Amino acid sequence: MDLGLSKDELALQQRARAFAREVARPRAAEIDRDEQYPWDIVKALAEAGFCGMTVPPALGGQGRSFLEAVLVIEEMAKACTVTSRIVVETNMGALSTVLAYGNDEQKKLAARLVLEGDKPAICITEPEAGSDATAMTTRADRRGDRYVINGKKHWITGAGVSRLHLIFARVFDEQRKELGIGGFLAVRDEHKGLRMTRREQTMGLRGMPEGELTFENLEVPASMAVLPPSGFRRGFADLMNAYNSQRVGAGTVAMGVAAGALEHAVEWAKTREQFGRPIAEFQGLQWMLADMQTQLTASRLMLYQAARSRGPVGSAFPDPMLAAQAKIFASETAIRIVNDALQFFGARGYSRELPLERMARDVRMFTIGGGTAQVLRTLVASKMLGWKLPQTRDGYAPKPPLRDAAE
């Protein structure tokens, strides 16, 4: 099928497919079973040039597009979900935010680390601030030429293995006046006061640690504040906009897992015989295959379109509307496709000896992380209507002031 990919893009896709088949696929079941972050895969990805592909050449990268990253992510996800998530995080997400709004020092730091294979962690969610992220209570207090960060985050992907952290916190100046929500870079082991205090017990994606992070008087130089031109007051919205690429990446992982599961189902349907004929000869299954393929193609097209798009004029990020719609559609259809693919295998699909049950557990996450399918629908509706849609009972009533750090 010609999806308008250039020769260069097709060559990259082929290279990713070969890597996925030869390096990622043989390790996928083991990574899930051992629940260990796959450092061997990280090293191989970095050596093959799949980490930091989107970093501009001036910073040592290849300056590849989000579409090119998407092509690689899809191929990896067919074979191993954890591998594909490493490709997402070393090319999109926190990296995009730093490349868009960071100062030179920050850009060089992020580029160096991702090119080495580091998967930056983005730290937003707190126990009492999930979908309502702006209810966060982690705070960053200005003290001379530094910020001192205190608070707790949970469900942070890469907790304990990531070096670079982009931490979101409420910002206070030296007079303890609140300025808004800002992002701060910290490097594990270099900036003291950043600890993983718990590992989450997850349903799937088990080789990628999710954890609670505690910041206790974590001191970072003031130059580590990632400041969009709008400053701290509107900064959170801008920083999150840059994070949009992550939604395209996450949707692509889900779509890739679904594509992999569908490939397994097609092969099995042609070889498994019941009632003296291959089960592919039953129309009940043929129509399931056709529906799965149709949904998959629609997801792929939406994701490619979102990856190729640019947001508001001059924006370096995918269009937020297209990114949100692609993530909603791809994540929800992927869950259905993988579930149906598992059905093709009967009892065997339910066995841990085949990859289908792992894929079903892995893919379930993508309607939750990176903005739930419900919250993304609110974003889409808000843009359609041209209205702000505050979700609190009191509209935009100010939140109660935070307790002072000195109290």
Ligand SMILES: Cc1cc2nc3c(=O)[nH]c(=O)nc-3n(C[C@H](O)[C@H](O)[C@H](O)COP(=O)(O)OP(=O)(O)OC[C@H]3O[C@@H](n4cnc5c(N)ncnc54)[C@H](O)[C@@H]3O)c2cc1C
């Ligand atoms: C595997 C995984 C990895 C993650 N990685 C990260 C990470 O790296 N960094 C990070 O900061 N966070 C991360 N998260 C956290 C994730 O972003 C949050 O789980 C998500 O934002 C939802 O927050 P919550 O879990 O507190 O659910 P809640 O906000 O409590 O929501 C509960 C339910 O209510 C619905 N809901 C809430 N508000 C509304 C509304 N206004 N309208 C309609 N429905 C609503 C939600 O859709 C959901 O179904 C990760 C989560 C998972 C599962």
